[in-house]
Amino acid sequence: MVSFLVRYILIAVACVFMLLGMQLPNLADQYAKRVDASLREVTLNFEPFQRIANQHTGGNIDALIKLHRDSAIAPFQAEGEAIDRMNKRRLRLLAQHKAMQGPLHERLWHLAMFADPNLREQTLLQYTPTAPLTQEALVAGGVVALTALLLLEFAMALGRWIADLVVSQVRQLFQRKPKPARAAE
Numbered sequence: 001m002v003s004f005l006v007r008y009i010l011i012a013v014a015c016v017f018m019l020l021g022m023q024l025p026n027l028a029d030q031y032a033k034r035v036d037a038s039l040r041e042v043t044l045n046f047e048p049f050q051r052i053a054n055q056h057t058g059g060n061i062d063a064l065i066k067l068h069r070d071s072a073i074a075p076f077q078a079e080g081e082a083i084d085r086m087n088k089r090r091l092r093l094l095a096q097h098k099a100m101q102g103p104l105h106e107r108l109w110h111l112a113m114f115a116d117p118n119l120r121e122q123t124l125l126q127y128t129p130t131a132p133l134t135q136e137a138l139v140a141g142g143v144v145a146l147t148a149l150l151l152l153e154f155a156m157a158l159g160r161w162i163a164d165l166v167v168s169q170v171r172q173l174f175q176r177k178p179k180p181a182r183a184a185e
Contacts, residue, residue: 006156017147030123032100035096104140
């Protein structure tokens with residue numbers, strides 16, 4: 001009876017982890033779309049400064065930023081800082097965009113370890129779960145479910161081994177016969 005119940009619990013666990021694993025490609029896709037939208041926005045905002053750099057500094061944006069920073073007029077100095085921040089953000093988003101173009105395992109690794117913290121947080125907060133039936137989602141779901149089941153089976157086997165060890169130690173403790181007392185000579 002217990003074995004029967006355990007098998008049904010394992011099937012339910014496998015189904016839950018299959019559905020969770022199927023979310024991974026969708027999560028990576030939603031993060032990539034957020035990166036793309038942010039990159040488009042910053043590129044549009046940056047475009048006028050790039051045009052000015054093309055006209056006056058041979059396209060060198062760093063030279064344009066330096067001109068602004070070296071200006072004696074405070075608003076131009078502040079504008080140089082703003083252009084520099086925008087350029088750095090654009091470059092970071094370009095790197096994020098490039099990283100999200102690889103295979104699923106690389107995208108997930110990047111999302112977990114190197115993603116922009118603000119964009120990752122926004123993606124997680126506004127995540128919309130789905131149950132996609134794409135090959136990528138099914139493979140991811142299968143891998144996550146299989147991994148979870150293997151870990152669960154390992155934990156159960158370890159638990160049985162520890163229980164057997166404890167029971168055998170207790171049995172040995174109670175099966176020992178007391179040594180007879182030595183007779184006084």
